[in-house]
Structures are given as structure tokens and as C-alpha cells.
Amino acid sequence: MRSGFICIAGLPNAGKSTLINSLVGEKVAIVSWRPQTTRNKIVGIVNTDDAQIVFIDTPGMLNARNKLGSYMMKSVQSGLKDVDGVIYVVDAAKGVSEFDASTMAQLAAKAPVIVALNKQDAVTRETMFAAMQAMKDIPDVKAIVPLSAKKGENLDALLHEAVRLLPEGEKMYPDDMYTDRTMRFMAAEIIREKALYLLDKEVPYGIGVNINKFELCEDKPIYDIDADVVCEKQSHKAIVIGKGGGMLKKIATAARADLEELTGRQVFLTLYVRVKAEWRDSEYLMRELGYDVKDLKD
Numbered sequence: 001m002r003s004g005f006i007c008i009a010g011l012p013n014a015g016k017s018t019l020i021n022s023l024v025g026e027k028v029a030i031v032s033w034r035p036q037t038t039r040n041k042i043v044g045i046v047n048t049d050d051a052q053i054v055f056i057d058t059p060g061m062l063n064a065r066n067k068l069g070s071y072m073m074k075s076v077q078s079g080l081k082d083v084d085g086v087i088y089v090v091d092a093a094k095g096v097s098e099f100d101a102s103t104m105a106q107l108a109a110k111a112p113v114i115v116a117l118n119k120q121d122a123v124t125r126e127t128m129f130a131a132m133q134a135m136k137d138i139p140d141v142k143a144i145v146p147l148s149a150k151k152g153e154n155l156d157a158l159l160h161e162a163v164r165l166l167p168e169g170e171k172m173y174p175d176d177m178y179t180d181r182t183m184r185f186m187a188a189e190i191i192r193e194k195a196l197y198l199l200d201k202e203v204p205y206g207i208g209v210n211i212n213k214f215e216l217c218e219d220k221p222i223y224d225i226d227a228d229v230v231c232e233k234q235s236h237k238a239i240v241i242g243k244g245g246g247m248l249k250k251i252a253t254a255a256r257a258d259l260e261e262l263t264g265r266q267v268f269l270t271l272y273v274r275v276k277a278e279w280r281d282s283e284y285l286m287r288e289l290g291y292d293v294k295d296l297k298d
Ligand SMILES: Nc1nc2c(ncn2[C@@H]2O[C@H](COP(=O)(O)OP(=O)(O)OP(=O)(O)O)[C@@H](O)[C@H]2O)c(=O)[nH]1
Pocket: 011, 012, 013, 014, 015, 016, 017, 018, 019, 030, 031, 032, 033, 034, 035, 036, 037, 038, 039, 058, 059, 060, 061, 118, 119, 120, 121, 122, 147, 148, 149, 150, 151
């Protein structure tokens, strides 16, 4: 039996969260076409016949422009700490950047690195080949696995390579546990995901979600969920609410469908929109929204 930790890292939008979801077979992390979707490190656990692999999804690596950005980068560092290996995800359509190459070399000095060359479904064989060629001179990359996280192609090969990096050891988590995150956390993330999909321009990046109530009704099998959708400006609040409340209704309807899947129950969802000016630069307000640097391992 082998068991251990593998961190999934890479540039924003490379497909890290799509990959962890496909590997785990459950939605543990939200996904969107916008860069900077993931803000926390999130664990997803895979059990095979002879191994337990604890994957850690991390935010895309970027230059922090505010306190939230610094928190996200600390989450990446914390996710990379004491792992048995790293899966570095590259978007094959974008190719291998200088940043990718130097990051992989740096990571490889600390833990074995496997490259997941993702989105093979979206590019030609020639593009795939060129991306593989660009990586052949990077030192110490253990394996390069071309795959499609979205279509679930070649994930077995990646799992095989990941298991090889793990030490002998017993399982660390029970078989039925597939994430370290609570339903409450997932609920907030699902609402944020819908906001990322439905809102435009800079508005979605300043959205945070706080769950006020998450309760099973006493008399019926229905979850009663109340949440604040927090934005940064009064003008954004008007956009999030939309004409006649139309936008908020759209976000709530889309979120409710996923929340019902998450809880396996009917969901009664109420959303409020609140303005918290510059919350992404306030440690106090960030903490209220669940982003606390103290929660991260140094
Ligand atoms: N065609 C294609 N698209 C993919 C694949 N994997 C991910 N995507 C898309 O790429 C976009 C980004 O996916 P995410 O999984 O959110 O990427 P991420 O690396 O977690 O992004 P951040 O959290 O922002 O760092 C989404 O639109 C996905 O649907 C893939 O294998 N093929």
C-alpha cells in the first residue's frame, strides 16, 4: 500500500481544478474559463486498489496585486510544502512559457515533478508535439503526460505516474472521504462559480460569498441556505442585482441546481448583495469571507 500527497500547480486557467475533479470523480473545486477562479488550496482524495493519493488543488500562480492575491500565493506555497510530488499543469494550446519552465525547474529541486500537458482535445498533434519538445530540456521532469482533464483522457497514465512517487504507507483518510472541505465551503464556492459565469468585466473578480445559514428544515427534508454575495462597489451591487433583480435570480437559480446535487436535498436559497469596499485589500474583511492566512501551513 502506498499513500501520500501530490500538489497540483500551474498558471491560472491551465485546468488544475478540472483535473482534480476528474481524478476524484466528484466536484471538489469550482471551474471557470476566467483566470484566478481558485482562491484556496483544496484537497481531493483518490483511492485505488493499492494506493491513496491526496491531491491538493492550488490557485494559479500569478503576481499578487492585492492582499487576496498574496493570500492565494501563500496558499500555493502551503500546498507545495512537504508533498511527495507535484503535477505541474500546462495548457497545451498556450504552450510552455518561460515562467512554466523556470517554475518547473525550481519545483523539481524540492519534489519530483510530473507535467500534465492538458487540453489535448483542443489542439492538433503538431501543437502537442511542439509543447513536448519545448519541455525536453527542462531538468528533472519525471514524466510528461499528455491528457484532457475535461474529457477524462489519459488520466490513468497520470495516476500511474503519481502513485510511483508515493512512499509505502497506510491510508490517511477514510475511504468515503473525498475532500477536506465542508459542504458549507462548497456551497459558497458554487455560488461564486455562478457569479463568475454570469457577470462581466471586473465585477466577478471582486465577488466573495459568505454563508449565513445552512440548515436542514425541522419539518421537511429541505436545506435552507442564506448567503451574502459581497462585491466591492455600489455600482457593482447594481450589476449583481440586475434589472428587476434579474441577475441575482439567475445566479440563485443556477446555484440552487448545483446545491441540490451537492446536498441531495431540495434547497431553498436566499441571496443578499452587500458592498464591502476594497475587501480584497483588507485582512479583516477577507477573514470574514473565510480567507485567513493563519489557516495556512507555513
Ligand atoms: N478543451 C479543454 N478545456 C479544458 C480542459 N481542462 C480545463 N479546461 C477549461 O479551462 C478553463 C479553466 O479550467 P480550470 O480548471 O478552472 O483551470 P484552473 O487551472 O483551475 O484555473 P485557476 O483556478 O484560475 O488557476 C475552463 O474553461 C475549463 O473548462 C481540457 O482538458 N480541455
